[in-house]
Amino acid sequence: MDKIIQIDDHFIEKNTHFPELIKQLKYNFSDRKVMVPLRHHHDFPNPTTNKDSTLLLMPAWNPGNDAGIKIATVSPDNGRFNLPSINGTYIYLNATKGTIKAILEAKALTVKRTAAASALASSYLSREDSNSLLMIGTGALSTNLIKAHASVRPIENVFVWGRDYKKAQNICNQLSDEAFTITPIKSIKEKISEVAIISSATLSESPLVLGKYLSAGQHIDLVGAYKKDMREADNDTILRASVFIDTYEGGLKESGDIVIPLENGIIQESDIKADLFELCSNTKNGRVNSKEITVFKSVGHALQDLTAASYYYKKYLNA
Structure with missing residues (x-):
């Protein structure tokens, strides 16, 4: 099995060219080959803050090419812990073999x-x-x-x-x-x-x-x-x-x-x-x-x- 690549927020921050990313998004929205089920959206109690947190599961796949899923949480009161409200991980997959190609920190990606x-x-x-x-x-x-x-x-x-x-x-x-x-x-x-x-x-x-x-x-x-x-x-x-x-x-x-x-x-x-x-x-x-x-x-x-x-x-x- 190929080595799983780790892509952190620092890399994402340093290697974003918005015109390129926007162009790729435009292509995929127009191409319609990416298949996306409705995301899972689950609220769960957070007794420490007395305000619900949310778990989001967001899968997508382009058959024969690639696939992935984002696992993210939204905790509105994370400021009291000096943490961002949104935290998560993206698992990027080979859609043919089902193997993991990369794990990306989801904060910057999102x-x-x-x-x-x-x-x-x-x-x-x-x-x-x-x-x-x-x-x-x-x-x-x-x-x-x-x-x-x-x-x-x-x-x-x-x-x-x-x-x-x-x-x-x-x-x-x-x-x-x-x-x-x-x-x-x-x-x-x-x-x-x-x-x-x-x-x-x-x-x-x-x-x-x-x-x-x-x-x-x-x-x-x-x-x-x-x-x-x-x-x-x-x-x-x-x-x-x-x-x-x-x-x-x-x-x-x-x-x-x-x-x-x-x-x-x-x-x-x-x-x-x-x-x-x-x-x-x-x-x-x-x-x-x-x-x-x-x-x-x-x-x-x-x-x-x-x-x-x-x-x-x-x-x-x-x-």
């Missing part, structure tokens, strides 16, 4: 593929001249979302908001050498009406993006709120926007941003314009005019993980 998917959606949904971005949230995803969006749009000005202003300042310090200007802000209201793109990646249980503040032509990228009782955008946002999701299987069932409006009759399933499979295969349109407000809701998909695992595996072999 944030990279998630950011790349949001940028891929933005390439269809945001205005081509989008030059400003508001980042809501200061977790591990924030720096990656900013860089990924900047790889597909001419971003010149970035604003960062977090519940902890010092964390927002830290994000800005980390990205101070990038081509864009980046500034921490103390309230979302300061900039939400002015920017071209709003990206939100939080564990908020109540809306942070309020439709009453939105302006014509904006694109809203909703990445957090991974459970049915969580929301990052209010009903007014959903009603004012053309809504797109990463996949129908997950997007219609897993996040409160879509589930709650559906259950309350605010929108119908038929109001969802398209998913990434349809956008990437050009079977449905993205943005149709410059004044349209668009929303993309991401819940994550195992195709993204398998795509990223293959991308980093090849990078490792060629290093």
Whole structure:
């Protein structure tokens, strides 16, 4: 049996070129050869924090080529232990032999593929001249979302908001050498009406993006709120926007941003314009005019993980 390769977060961080990863995601979403069952989503009690943790099992396979599964946990109160909320491992397999090709640390893999998917959606949904971005949230995803969006749009000005202003300042310090200007802000209201793109990646249980503040032509990228009782955008946002999701299987069932409006009759399933499979295969349109407000809701998909695992595996072999 071949030696199992270990690919750590450091390697993934140092060997990510977002345009390459986005291009590969676009190909796999349009090609439709990767087979993905609905992910296992299990909440379990966490008596130490009195807030449930979540176990996610995300398998995918490309018959005759490769396969894999991500095992991830989400523990919202991990900040008290000085640990990230999301932890996990990706097992990358030979789909013919069933042998393990590599084990990848899933933290960096997840944030990279998630950011790349949001940028891929933005390439269809945001205005081509989008030059400003508001980042809501200061977790591990924030720096990656900013860089990924900047790889597909001419971003010149970035604003960062977090519940902890010092964390927002830290994000800005980390990205101070990038081509864009980046500034921490103390309230979302300061900039939400002015920017071209709003990206939100939080564990908020109540809306942070309020439709009453939105302006014509904006694109809203909703990445957090991974459970049915969580929301990052209010009903007014959903009603004012053309809504797109990463996949129908997950997007219609897993996040409160879509589930709650559906259950309350605010929108119908038929109001969802398209998913990434349809956008990437050009079977449905993205943005149709410059004044349209668009929303993309991401819940994550195992195709993204398998795509990223293959991308980093090849990078490792060629290093």
